[in-house]
Amino acid sequence: MTVFVADEGLLGLRELVPSSVGLRWYSGRDISRSLLEGADALLVRSTARVSTHHLPDSIRFIGTATIGTDHLPLTSLAARNISVASAPGCNAFAVTDYVLSHIITWAKSRGRRIDKLTLGVVGVGAVGMLLNQRARELGIQVLLSDQPRFDSGNLADHLPLKDLAYQSDVISLHVPRITEGAYTTERLLDADLLSGLKQQALLINASRGLVLHEHDLLEQTHFDLVLDVFPDEPVIGDALISRCWRITPHIAGHSAEGKYRGTKQILAEAASMFGFGLNEIDDEAFLESVAGLRPVCDTQLDTILTACPMTETDKALRESVFRAFELEKPKLFDESRKSYLLRRESEIYPL
Template identity: 35%
Template sequence: MKILVDENMPYVEPLFGDLGEIIPVNGRTLTAEQVRDADVLLVRSVTQVNAELLSTNQQLKFVGSATIGTDHVDLAYLTERQIPFSNAPGCNATAVGEFAFIAMLELAERFDSPLNGKVVGIVGAGNTGSATAKCLEAYGVKVLLNDPIKVAEGDPRSFVSLDTIMAQADIISLHVPITRTGEHKTLHLFDESRLTSLKPNTWLLNCCRGDVIDNQALIKVKQQRDDLKLVLDVWEGEPHPMPELVPLAEFATPHIAGYSLEGKARGTFMLYQALCQQLQIPATKNLTALLPAFNIKGVELAVIPNEKALLQLARFVYDLRDDDRVFRNSFLNANGFDTMRKNHQHRREFSALALAYHGQLEVDWLSNLGFSGVGQ
């Protein structure tokens, strides 16, 4: 069995090596000729899986995408061809939620403006938006959720309008899929008009899709409003962000908010499980066995961490400043954006760091944040 796989997908060999011949490919430049004799195709969001890509293949048994979203996959075409498909919903939700939370802590420290006490509006309450809300609520921050689709589905959580978030939120974090048409279109959801109407000193984070913000309009508005603070992990025109926009962001990264080792492993592992089910064979591999040991055995708490100490703990796990610095120095290089994504192998989640304490410290909120081993 020939398994064609995006070269940037981790843990493929230990999971799929026993199932067939693994052929790594560049997912962004993948051609129909390369796919012609593949039995299994494993992709990420940079690959458009459609009739054009699969036109010469008559033997494909399975398509998997190690992503939450499916906007890069022509699901109707796969159904028509009776090609089984699976993705990995929620695989990197924790990573994205922690990335957004850490970015907010970094902004709070940089501008001496504590996160605790602010109101955060989350636009899009699916997997990643919910994970962001989980971190914030564990820390005691007030969260406003906006998601008209979840409302229509009968989600029992409390939701507000986008106008309410615009009026009340000190921080807005975007977590919607890209939808280009229809009632709930998210393409340029934040256009020039909406960007201009952001309340003073708003922090705006985008960890979903670059096209959700009109990047050209964002440049124009930001140049006129230094009070707005930006955290941008996604960009219009990826892998070629507008060079004028990058310097205007407080933190800038190349679409890696979900790139924790745990999230990557989880995404690939979910596809392994789905393929095993499709082939009707037992899934014998173990997710936790894939992950390397964390470089810090544990941290003992003497007192309840304040916000500065919490940021220090977060930086043990992931220092956003490092990726921001590398990105600014490399994004204009040839393939700089994709090279950084490909080589991104150091990010961990809060669960990698074990915390310990003695006595009666009230630190359950650290466990709720995701840190492991919280206790005596």
């Protein structure tokens, strides 16, 4: 069989796939029908553009090494009986690391103790529940809200969203993108709800950009804001960037372990469907071997930067700062040059 691999960030793929399976690699975003001819399976991440019009009849399986699947046309894929596999929970630790590190830094800069904070977690999937567990271990009081589960009464220690928002010092969003049906997460926290947040609260969105509306965020400025995702990504307006206390280019879920776990999850689904076995490798030894590598974020960064071309000098500076500060990200945008710029860490993260 042949597997078409549309993302070089699928860590561990070469090591896990047996030699009997052919791998066809492609690093572009737009996948044409001619490229896929003869392939049985397609493996992607969130940056790939998949259209059923471009899928030949040979494709029977699509695996995305991501938690979400909103970048795939699920309805039309189901109509063609193409199986889809994702990797729920693969980057849960990376995202919770991201959230907790920002909470700790924010509390320190505000002169507050984290064990005196109340954290509201919106969305109790793999990431939300892990954040709940780890935050409680740090002595943080945690409130939970998840509308579908709340309606069905599956959680006892649960609050309606409005109550959670008004009682929390920190709110962290971990919901999927749902734009149809009785329950939608689009503009989940609107201007009216945001107006009731505590003075100097902290709102973190590392889920989906459309959960918040840019106009609402610019209108309500009495709380601090951390964004890893954006309503109109990859385009990010100067006003929104200035509004944020911290901003990162959609990298909260990036880690070497998360990428490897995601790859392994979708490969296991493909192996089950097509009847081949994966190579047995020592997970910890493999992760140790890549521990010195930076997480593969370049594809995601380049996606965001496509609308804002950088000079070679800017790119070199970006890389040097990332190495020096272990992937700490800038919060800056130069409207006149239409390019992202990097400044010294002291300018990005003032105390």
